[in-house]
Amino acid sequence: MIIESKDISKPVRESADVCIIGSGCGGGASAKILAEAGKKVIVIEEGGYFKTDEFESTEEFAFSNLYRQRAGQATDNLAVTVLQGKCVGGSSTVNWTTSLRTPDFVLEQWAKEFGVKGMRTKDLDPYFMRIEKYLNVHVEPDENHNLQNRIILDGAKKLGYRAKATGRNTRDCAKIGACGFGCPIGAKMSVNVTYIPDAVKAGATIFSEFRADKIEVTGSQKKVLGAIVDRLTQKQVSDFVIEAPIVVVSASSIFSPVLLLKSKLANSSGQVGKHLTFHLTSALLGTFDRSMYPSSGIPQSALCDEFLNKNGDGGGFWMEAVPATPTLAALAIPGFGGEHRKLMQKYPSIGATIVLVKEIDSEGTVTVNDYGRPSISYDLGSRDLDYLKQGLKATAEVQFAAGAKEVLTLHARMTSFKSLDDIEKKLARADWGPNEIALYSAHPLGTCRMGEDARNSVVDSHCQTHDVKGLFVIDGSVTPTSLGVNPQITLLAISEKSAEWIVENFNRIVG
Ligand SMILES: Cc1cc2nc3c(=O)[nH]c(=O)nc-3n(C[C@H](O)[C@H](O)[C@H](O)COP(=O)(O)OP(=O)(O)OC[C@H]3O[C@@H](n4cnc5c(N)ncnc54)[C@H](O)[C@@H]3O)c2cc1C
Ligand code: SF4
Incomplete structure (x- = not known):
C-alpha cells in the first residue's frame, strides 16, 4: 500500500x-x-x-516535483550543483539508466584498505547478475545511440580510445529521452x-x-x-x-x-558526514554544422573509460553523454546577455559530453546548518584537478574527432577551442578556482x-x-x-x- x-x-x-x-x-x-x-x-x-502516466516530461514538472531543491541543490559556496531525486x-x-558493475580494483581497495568483508567481485557477482536480470539491463543495438552518444562512440574510436555501449535498465524503451523527468511509459526499470x-x-x-x-x-x-x-x-x-x-x-x-x-x-x-565524493563532473559543448538534437533519444547509452585507473593510481576520468535539456543547457552555457543569447541560438547544433572524475584526493563534508538542513562543502584535490583538466582535453579531442567545429568549456570566462592546437594553451590560461567553471555531481557518495x-x-x-x-x-x-x-x-x-x-x-x- x-x-x-x-x-x-x-x-x-x-x-x-x-x-x-x-x-x-x-x-x-x-x-x-x-x-x-x-x-x-x-x-x-x-x-x-507519482504514477508513470503522471510524469509530464517537462523540466518544469520534473524539477518542481521530483528533484531536491528544484534541481538547484549545491555546495555552500555554490561551486558544485548536486542533483538528487526527491x-x-x-x-x-x-x-539516466546507465547500469554498470563496480570495478574490480575499487572493491579490492575496499577490502584491503577498509577491511570490508564479503564485497569482492566474486561476492557481488551473483547479486549483479540477479539485478541485471530483474531490471532487464542490456546494451542498445548500434542504431539506437543518439547523436550525442555517437560523439563518444565515433570520436573515441577514431582516436583509438576504448569506448563502448553501456548497460541500460529499460524494457521496451521508446527513446523518448525523458529519463531525467521520470519515464512516462514505465520503460525505465x-x-x-x-x-x-x-x-x-x-x-x-x-x-x-x-x-x-x-x-x-x-x-x-x-x-x-x-x-x-x-x-x-x-x-x-x-x-x-x-x-x-x-x-x-x-x-x-x-x-x-x-x-x-x-x-x-x-x-x-x-x-x-565525512569523505563525501562526487564523481566531479563538467561538460564540453561542441558546436556542429548539423542538428544534434541535444535532448532527444536515449540520453546515455555509451561511454569512454580509456582513462579510468589508467596509471593504476585508482584515479582518472571517464566520458559519457548527457541530456542537455533546454534549462540545464541554458544554466550551463557561459556568458551573459547578448553573448549568452548567441550561444543559446546554437543550441540545436550542440553536442554535449561530460567528464566524470573518480576522485583520489578530493573530499567533501556534510554537516547540519542552523535550519537543520545539509550544509555541503567540497575540496578539490590537486591530483583530481589535474585529471579534470586531462579529461576536458581528451574530451575536446574526442569532440573534434567526431566533427565538432568549435568546442566550449563551462568556464565563467569564455574558453573555447577552434582547433586541436587551441586546447592545451587555453586550458593552461583558464581559471580553476571555485565558481570559475560549472561543476556538477549526480553521484554524491560516501559520508557514512x-x-x-x-x-x-x-x-x-x-x-x-x-x-x-x-x-x-x-x-x-x-x-x-x-x-x-x-x-x-x-x-x-x-x-x-x-x-x-x-x-x-x-x-x-x-x-
Ligand atoms: C539526474 C541523475 C542522473 C543519474 N544517472 C544515473 C545513471 O544513469 N546511472 C546510475 O547508476 N546512477 C545514476 N544516478 C545516480 C543514482 O540514481 C544514485 O546514485 C542512487 O539513486 C542513489 O541511491 P540512494 O538510495 O543513495 O539515494 P536516492 O536514490 O537519492 O534516495 C534517497 C531518498 O531518500 C529520501 N529522503 C531523504 N531524506 C529523507 C528524510 N529525512 N525522510 C524521508 N525520506 C528522505 C529522498 O527524498 C530520496 O527519495 C543519477 C542521479 C541523478 C540525480
Ligand atoms: S528514453 Fe526510454 S527509458 Fe528514457 S524516458 Fe524515454 S522511453 Fe523511458
Whole structure:
C-alpha cells in the first residue's frame, strides 16, 4: 500500500519489524527483500508518489516535483550543483539508466584498505547478475545511440580510445529521452516501478510526503519521528512516529548523515558526514554544422573509460553523454546577455559530453546548518584537478574527432577551442578556482563509510552502524571511496546483500 499525505487526516502512530527511511536504490531494494522475507516493513519517503502516466516530461514538472531543491541543490559556496531525486524511487526515478558493475580494483581497495568483508567481485557477482536480470539491463543495438552518444562512440574510436555501449535498465524503451523527468511509459526499470511495487505486493507500506526528522533509541527499540508534509506547500500538516527494532537509514549520502547527526547517533568515530565524493563532473559543448538534437533519444547509452585507473593510481576520468535539456543547457552555457543569447541560438547544433572524475584526493563534508538542513562543502584535490583538466582535453579531442567545429568549456570566462592546437594553451590560461567553471555531481557518495574498524568508519560490512545494534545505513553514503562508475547497480547490490543479512540474522539483531 502506498499512502500519500493527502490520504492522512490525523497523526500516524505505527509499528513495524523494519522502518526504512528513503525509497531510492538503497531503501527500495531493502524494502523488497525484507518484505518478501515476511517482515513487516514501513518505508518513509519525503518526496511525492507519482504514477508513470503522471510524469509530464517537462523540466518544469520534473524539477518542481521530483528533484531536491528544484534541481538547484549545491555546495555552500555554490561551486558544485548536486542533483538528487526527491520522490518515491529516489534518484533512480530521474536517473539516466546507465547500469554498470563496480570495478574490480575499487572493491579490492575496499577490502584491503577498509577491511570490508564479503564485497569482492566474486561476492557481488551473483547479486549483479540477479539485478541485471530483474531490471532487464542490456546494451542498445548500434542504431539506437543518439547523436550525442555517437560523439563518444565515433570520436573515441577514431582516436583509438576504448569506448563502448553501456548497460541500460529499460524494457521496451521508446527513446523518448525523458529519463531525467521520470519515464512516462514505465520503460525505465527504476526503483519506483520495480522494487517498490514488488515490496508493496509483499505487504510493505510506503508513506510518501513523510519526512523523518529524528531517530530515538531506547534499549533495542527505535522510534522514527517526523513531519507529514503537504505536497504543494511543503508545510507540515501532521506528524508521525514509527516504532521498530530495526531502522534502515536510506536517505542518500547527503541526507542520511544529516539524520544521524540530528539524532546524535552512530558517530563515535566522528566520521559521519565525512569523505563525501562526487564523481566531479563538467561538460564540453561542441558546436556542429548539423542538428544534434541535444535532448532527444536515449540520453546515455555509451561511454569512454580509456582513462579510468589508467596509471593504476585508482584515479582518472571517464566520458559519457548527457541530456542537455533546454534549462540545464541554458544554466550551463557561459556568458551573459547578448553573448549568452548567441550561444543559446546554437543550441540545436550542440553536442554535449561530460567528464566524470573518480576522485583520489578530493573530499567533501556534510554537516547540519542552523535550519537543520545539509550544509555541503567540497575540496578539490590537486591530483583530481589535474585529471579534470586531462579529461576536458581528451574530451575536446574526442569532440573534434567526431566533427565538432568549435568546442566550449563551462568556464565563467569564455574558453573555447577552434582547433586541436587551441586546447592545451587555453586550458593552461583558464581559471580553476571555485565558481570559475560549472561543476556538477549526480553521484554524491560516501559520508557514512563502510569498514571493519569502528574508529574510522560508520557502518560494518553488513551496513549495520558500529555504535547501535539494529540501526543500519544502506544507500550511497556507505561507499568507502569514489566508485568510478555510475552508482545505481553497486548500491542495489549492497542493499540486496545487506537486507538478506538482516533477514538471516533478524532474531540475533533484535534480541
Ligand atoms: C539526474 C541523475 C542522473 C543519474 N544517472 C544515473 C545513471 O544513469 N546511472 C546510475 O547508476 N546512477 C545514476 N544516478 C545516480 C543514482 O540514481 C544514485 O546514485 C542512487 O539513486 C542513489 O541511491 P540512494 O538510495 O543513495 O539515494 P536516492 O536514490 O537519492 O534516495 C534517497 C531518498 O531518500 C529520501 N529522503 C531523504 N531524506 C529523507 C528524510 N529525512 N525522510 C524521508 N525520506 C528522505 C529522498 O527524498 C530520496 O527519495 C543519477 C542521479 C541523478 C540525480
Ligand atoms: S528514453 Fe526510454 S527509458 Fe528514457 S524516458 Fe524515454 S522511453 Fe523511458
